[in-house]
Amino acid sequence: MNYKKITETASNYDNLEQMDTQLVLENINREDQKIAEAVRLVIPSITKLVDEIVLRFNRGGRLFYIGAGTSGRLGILDASEIPPTFGMPHESVVGIIAGGDIAIRKAVENAEDNAEQAWIDLNEYNITKDDVLIGIAASGSTPYVIGGIYEARANGILTACITNNPGSPLAQAADIPIAINVGPEFVTGSTRMKSGTSQKLVLNMISTTLMIKIGRVRGNKMVNMQLSNDKLVDRGTRYLVEALAIPYNEAEKLLKIHGSVHKATEAHNVK
Structure with missing residues (x-):
C-alpha cells in the first residue's frame, strides 16, 4: 500500500x-x-x-x-x-x-x-x-x-x-x-x-x-470527581458554596457526607 x-x-x-x-x-x-x-x-x-x-x-x-x-x-x-x-x-x-x-x-x-x-x-x-x-x-x-x-x-x-x-x-x-x-x-x-x-x-x-x-459534568464543573486529597475536597466544597449559596463549613460537611458534588447537590435540593 x-x-x-x-x-x-x-x-x-x-x-x-x-x-x-x-x-x-x-x-x-x-x-x-x-x-x-x-x-x-x-x-x-x-x-x-x-x-x-x-x-x-x-x-x-x-x-x-x-x-x-x-x-x-x-x-x-x-x-x-x-x-x-x-x-x-x-x-x-x-x-x-x-x-x-x-x-x-x-x-x-x-x-x-x-x-x-x-x-x-x-x-x-x-x-x-x-x-x-x-x-x-x-x-x-x-x-x-x-x-x-x-x-x-x-x-x-x-x-x-x-x-x-x-x-x-x-x-x-x-x-x-x-x-x-x-x-x-x-x-x-x-x-x-x-x-x-x-x-x-x-x-x-x-x-x-x-x-x-453522559452527564458527568454539570455547568462547567467536575461534579463527580473522586475526593482523593485535600485539594479536591476544597475544590468540591467551593463548587457547592457557589452552587448552593451556603457557607464553606456547611458545604464541606455536606460534601463529606455524600461523597461527591453531584450527590451533595441533589441531597441539598431535596430538602
Missing part, C-alpha cells in the same frame, strides 16, 4: 546541534503552533466517533485504547484519569499497551510487531459489540494496533484510530479514522513530539466530550 509517511519525512530544520538553546526552543515552539490547527481539521471525524461512543456507553459499553510506545502510554494516561476526574469505574475506559504494564516505563523489545497479541489482550476484558476500540499509532503501521483493529472490526466492534499518517494501513483498517497531519517532526521521526502532542489533544477531546455527554 502506497502512502506518504509524513512522520518519517525530514525535519524542516537542520544542524540542530549548532543552534543555541533559545533558538532550539523557539523552533520547537514554532512547530508546536501547527498542531492545534491540524487537530481542528479532524474535528468532524472526532464528532462522529464521540457520538457513536455515547450511544454505546448509554447501553453499558466501554471504551478501549490500544497502542505501542508513546501512543500506548498516552492511551493509558487518558484512561487512568477518567475515574478520579469524572468518578467513573476503572473498567469504563481501558488503556492497553503492547508488551503489558512493564512497557509503560520500559520499552519491551518487539512487542509492537506481534499482530495477534492485541486481540488476545482485549479478550482478557471480554470485549463485546457494545464497546468501542481506538487504535493509536503515529506511523499508522504498527502491527499490534492494526491486528487488534482488524479482529475487533471482524467481530462487529466499532473501531477508530488516531494516526499521523493519512492513508496509512491503520487509517484504512478502522471504521472511523482520525488522521492528524502535523507535518515532519522537529527531530526527524521523533513522534513523541508533535505527533504525540496531537494524540494527547484528541484523546482529551474524545474522553472529556464523552463524559460531558
Whole structure:
C-alpha cells in the first residue's frame, strides 16, 4: 500500500546541534503552533466517533485504547484519569499497551510487531459489540494496533484510530479514522513530539466530550470527581458554596457526607 509517511519525512530544520538553546526552543515552539490547527481539521471525524461512543456507553459499553510506545502510554494516561476526574469505574475506559504494564516505563523489545497479541489482550476484558476500540499509532503501521483493529472490526466492534499518517494501513483498517497531519517532526521521526502532542489533544477531546455527554459534568464543573486529597475536597466544597449559596463549613460537611458534588447537590435540593 502506497502512502506518504509524513512522520518519517525530514525535519524542516537542520544542524540542530549548532543552534543555541533559545533558538532550539523557539523552533520547537514554532512547530508546536501547527498542531492545534491540524487537530481542528479532524474535528468532524472526532464528532462522529464521540457520538457513536455515547450511544454505546448509554447501553453499558466501554471504551478501549490500544497502542505501542508513546501512543500506548498516552492511551493509558487518558484512561487512568477518567475515574478520579469524572468518578467513573476503572473498567469504563481501558488503556492497553503492547508488551503489558512493564512497557509503560520500559520499552519491551518487539512487542509492537506481534499482530495477534492485541486481540488476545482485549479478550482478557471480554470485549463485546457494545464497546468501542481506538487504535493509536503515529506511523499508522504498527502491527499490534492494526491486528487488534482488524479482529475487533471482524467481530462487529466499532473501531477508530488516531494516526499521523493519512492513508496509512491503520487509517484504512478502522471504521472511523482520525488522521492528524502535523507535518515532519522537529527531530526527524521523533513522534513523541508533535505527533504525540496531537494524540494527547484528541484523546482529551474524545474522553472529556464523552463524559460531558453522559452527564458527568454539570455547568462547567467536575461534579463527580473522586475526593482523593485535600485539594479536591476544597475544590468540591467551593463548587457547592457557589452552587448552593451556603457557607464553606456547611458545604464541606455536606460534601463529606455524600461523597461527591453531584450527590451533595441533589441531597441539598431535596430538602
